[in-house]
Amino acid sequence: MQRIIRKISAFFSRSKDLSIPDTTKAPVIVKRSKHGVSRKQIDKPALDVLYGLKRAGYDGYLVGGCVRDLLLGMEPKDFDVVTNAEPDQVKSVFRQRCRLIGRRFRLAHVRFGRMVIEVATFRGQGDGGNRKDRFGRNGKVSGPARELDDSGRLLRDNVYGTIEEDVWRRDFTVNALYYDIKNFAITDYTGGLKDIKKGQLRLIGDPKTRYREDPVRLIRAIRFAAKLGFKIERHTEKPIIELAPLLQDVSNARMFEEVLKLFHSGKALDVFEKLRHYKLFEHLFPMTDEILSEEKDDFPRIMVVEALKSTDKRIRQGKTVNPAFLFSAMLWEPMLKRKQYFQDEGFPHQEALYAAANDVIDQQVKRTAIPKRFTAQIRDIWNLQYRLPKRHGDRAQKLREHPRFRAAYDFLGIRVAAGESEKAEIFDWWTTYQEKNSVDQVAFANEVERPKRKHRQRRNRNYYRKRSQSADQDS
Ligand code: ATP
Ligand code: MG
Numbered sequence: 001m002q003r004i005i006r007k008i009s010a011f012f013s014r015s016k017d018l019s020i021p022d023t024t025k026a027p028v029i030v031k032r033s034k035h036g037v038s039r040k041q042i043d044k045p046a047l048d049v050l051y052g053l054k055r056a057g058y059d060g061y062l063v064g065g066c067v068r069d070l071l072l073g074m075e076p077k078d079f080d081v082v083t084n085a086e087p088d089q090v091k092s093v094f095r096q097r098c099r100l101i102g103r104r105f106r107l108a109h110v111r112f113g114r115m116v117i118e119v120a121t122f123r124g125q126g127d128g129g130n131r132k133d134r135f136g137r138n139g140k141v142s143g144p145a146r147e148l149d150d151s152g153r154l155l156r157d158n159v160y161g162t163i164e165e166d167v168w169r170r171d172f173t174v175n176a177l178y179y180d181i182k183n184f185a186i187t188d189y190t191g192g193l194k195d196i197k198k199g200q201l202r203l204i205g206d207p208k209t210r211y212r213e214d215p216v217r218l219i220r221a222i223r224f225a226a227k228l229g230f231k232i233e234r235h236t237e238k239p240i241i242e243l244a245p246l247l248q249d250v251s252n253a254r255m256f257e258e259v260l261k262l263f264h265s266g267k268a269l270d271v272f273e274k275l276r277h278y279k280l281f282e283h284l285f286p287m288t289d290e291i292l293s294e295e296k297d298d299f300p301r302i303m304v305v306e307a308l309k310s311t312d313k314r315i316r317q318g319k320t321v322n323p324a325f326l327f328s329a330m331l332w333e334p335m336l337k338r339k340q341y342f343q344d345e346g347f348p349h350q351e352a353l354y355a356a357a358n359d360v361i362d363q364q365v366k367r368t369a370i371p372k373r374f375t376a377q378i379r380d381i382w383n384l385q386y387r388l389p390k391r392h393g394d395r396a397q398k399l400r401e402h403p404r405f406r407a408a409y410d411f412l413g414i415r416v417a418a419g420e421s422e423k424a425e426i427f428d429w430w431t432t433y434q435e436k437n438s439v440d441q442v443a444f445a446n447e448v449e450r451p452k453r454k455h456r457q458r459r460n461r462n463y464y465r466k467r468s469q470s471a472d473q474d475s
Pocket of ligand 2: 064065066077078079080
């Protein structure tokens with residue numbers, strides 16, 4: 001009996017711990033001599049910002065991923081600064097170098113050459129009634145400083161406060177460590193240092209509330225688990241599948257940014273598997289998710305896996321990665337399925353390809369706002385898949401000069417790796433072609449047999465437009 005009572009009381013004290021952050025607890029402060037983070041590892045612009053704030057009499061800290069990564073011996077992607085100076089005060093310290101951005105989260109960007117350091121003001125716990133905490137366009141007051149919608153989602157957060165308040169608004173404990181420019185010590189309010197040692201990712205506060213406030217935290221959990229090789233602590237992990245549908249409420253613009261961060265992290269394959277496991281992937285790429293559960297000729301579809309492997313490899317090699325390539329690979333099979341549908345409806349190949357590409361891109365943009373410049377590239381990559389085989393004579397040279405040739409060639413390579421062995425010959429041909437000098441290239445392309453012309457019935461544009469409309473109505 002006593003054991004049961006002990007268990008119940010332990011449960012309640014634990015759930016209390018999770019739902020109400022203990023703001024009264026003294027932080028752990030690790031002195032410079034007791035941690036390995038040195039100023040040599042910090043980019044000069046970030047140090048300039050920190051010292052600039054200090055000289056002006058403000059507090060300045062590095063916070064977030066940079067402190068976490070430095071402690072883990074990784075190279076930080078960027079350096080985020082947090083201060084008790086309000087955005088306008090940051091602006092007066094750095095003047096022309098500084099630009100204030102954001103409405104939901106008011107921030108200062110301080111520019112040093114090509115590098116931008118993001119400077120945030122401590123977020124507070126207040127209810128936003130304080131006039132000073134409000135802001136609007138052109139500095140005018142407009143609306144409350146903190147705003148939640150009916151489902152508990154944070155629409156706006158511009159209540160300023162102290163470091164002790166700011167820390168509880170951060171997402172994971174390992175992202176809530178502060179490096180103080182005054183004494184180079186690291187301050188830990190939430191047990192982030194212990195979690196780093198344990199290799200675990202733990203949300204600050206009650207996980208369900210924190211996911212509801214901002215559903216993007218669901219995918220941030222996946223990204224950091226993959227990036228850091230951390231496990232997700234069980235309370236943080238438990239609600240993920242149940243709350244996954246909350247991602248539907250996130251704007252498609254923010255989702256696009258998050259998708260790039262997820263899949264250009266160098267751990268795309270791991271991220272993909274985790275997203276599928278936690279039922280998050282279907283909210284990012286619904287059409288891809290649907291097709292992944294279908295088999296093709298008894299084989300699971302592995303095009304996406306091969307594309308992600310190749311993306312990870314490029315990042316390891318320090319090569320550039322292109323969002324259009326990622327999306328063209330993710331959407332290739334949904335596009336093929338749609339194209340088949342149009343062809344079954346009697347559309348010739350080119351028109352079916354065009355209509356399918358339009359449909360699939362339009363659908364995907366509802367989830368992730370792919371900018372126009374990338375959707376144009378996705379279409380090019382897909383179109384070129386059908387043009388690369390036709391490489392005889394001077395066509396080869398023209399294709400080689402196409403701005404999307406390289407991406408299309410890599411894409412073809414992925415199709416081969418994913419099992420389309422009949423495409424291997426064309427891919428190998430293009431590999432050899434690129435290795436030759438320009439004179440030999442001409443001779444090589446002239447050796448390719450010119451395909452026989454197929455007789456095709458010509459129809460006018462209206463015919464296809466009408467067909468497309470009736471096909472849409474059918475679907
Ligand atoms: P990286 O830069 O390596 O991707 P990061 O942890 O620095 O990871 P950022 O997106 O740069 O992530 O955010 C900086 C910090 O801001 C985070 O470490 C965290 O403390 C806080 N933060 C960012 N996004 C959120 C969020 N959605 N909810 C709560 N806190 C957040
Ligand atoms: Mg960061």
